[in-house]
Amino acid sequence: MAELADPHDEELVHAVDTHRLYRLTPWLVRALVPTQRIGSYLLYSPSIPPYIGRSDVCLRRRLLRHAYNRRAEFFTFDTHWSQGHAYTMECAVFHALHPQLSNLIHPDAPDHLDINCPFCRDQWALPRLSRPLGHPTERFVPNPRSNP
Numbered sequence: 001m002a003e004l005a006d007p008h009d010e011e012l013v014h015a016v017d018t019h020r021l022y023r024l025t026p027w028l029v030r031a032l033v034p035t036q037r038i039g040s041y042l043l044y045s046p047s048i049p050p051y052i053g054r055s056d057v058c059l060r061r062r063l064l065r066h067a068y069n070r071r072a073e074f075f076t077f078d079t080h081w082s083q084g085h086a087y088t089m090e091c092a093v094f095h096a097l098h099p100q101l102s103n104l105i106h107p108d109a110p111d112h113l114d115i116n117c118p119f120c121r122d123q124w125a126l127p128r129l130s131r132p133l134g135h136p137t138e139r140f141v142p143n144p145r146s147n148p
């Protein structure tokens with residue numbers, strides 16, 4: 001086994017290692033996922049498309065439910081320091097993998113947070129709509145001459 005040149009390299013190895021796939025069993029979820037943590041996760045099975053999800057309260061409890069329901073064979077996860085960060089991460093993965101995911105609908109924001117997905121085209125359009133260039137609705141009245 002090669003020696004690590006710098007003690008921080010070991011931390012790097014562990015950080016990368018958190019993104020491996022783990023078998024979705026209750027004992028492994030309990031062993032790996034801390035309690036009462038906000039988190040996002042991906043579920044994998046060889047036969048079905050991956051599924052992205054998150055928990056705003058307790059990631060371990062959510063993953064245990066999936067494990068008991070045999071929702072998938074493998075999982076990977078991240079813990080997050082805020083519900084907003086978890087939602088943004090879930091959206092990022094959703095947009096990156098969307099055609100291949102089993103999720104049919106866009107992730108929903110936490111109810112009490114006024115937050116929008118930063119990756120939706122509609123959200124990118126909002127700053128343009130709010131520019132002071134006349135009334136926004138006037139700009140979307142279809143021009144009959146442009147559509148023959």
Ligand SMILES: [Zn+2]
Nearest residue numbers: 091117119120
């Ligand atoms: Zn989005």
